[in-house]
Amino acid sequence: DIQMTQSPSAMSASVGDRVTITCRASHGIGNSLAWYQQKPRKVPKRLIYDASNLESGVPSRFSASGSGAEFTFTISSLQPEDFATYFCLQHSNYPRTFGQGTKVEIK
């Protein structure tokens, strides 16, 4: 199974801050990675697909990069509505595996 190690598990940040989250895969997964946002009592929402492609309608302050085993997700200027938990998901192999999540909280 491919393990996804996501860091940090939580962070405090202020509006306007740049936020960076990383996911490391235990084996290479090419670009088969997605990033999700989940707010309390809401369903997950995919923000990024195939490692670096922004979903339609997602603000351009969100971006991601990487391939193989190292991936990065960035929010260039944190907005109030961005406080949420973010997850990576590898879809290269079965079982699909999520990162542990990063909870972005208000500083």
Place this chain on the structure above:
Amino acid sequence: EVQVVESGGGLVQPGGSLRLSCAASGFTFSDHSMDWVRRAPGKGLEWVGRSRDKSNSYTTEYAPSVKGRFTISRDDSKNLLYLQMNSLKTEDTAVYYCASLVSDIWGQGTMVTVS
């Protein structure tokens, strides 16, 4: 409107069984692989399993934590996806989401409590 709606969650004792249903509408269900994903209280998302679509012979995949206990099936004539959960454990307590991860379609989830 594209949507999936889960039902069937509830409280069950350890060792018991429960069947979740997922009703799909607004898209061609038979063309979609469908997944079950769960989130336990205070934990992250966990992929439970997948039913591939008709063109892939409806084959299934499961997470190691549920393999042999959970079974995913579907009825394309009724646009329904199922998750049969047997030999339930306390660690199966979670909100269970029906989803198409390929198309980013998610239901609101149904809570399963094993206690």
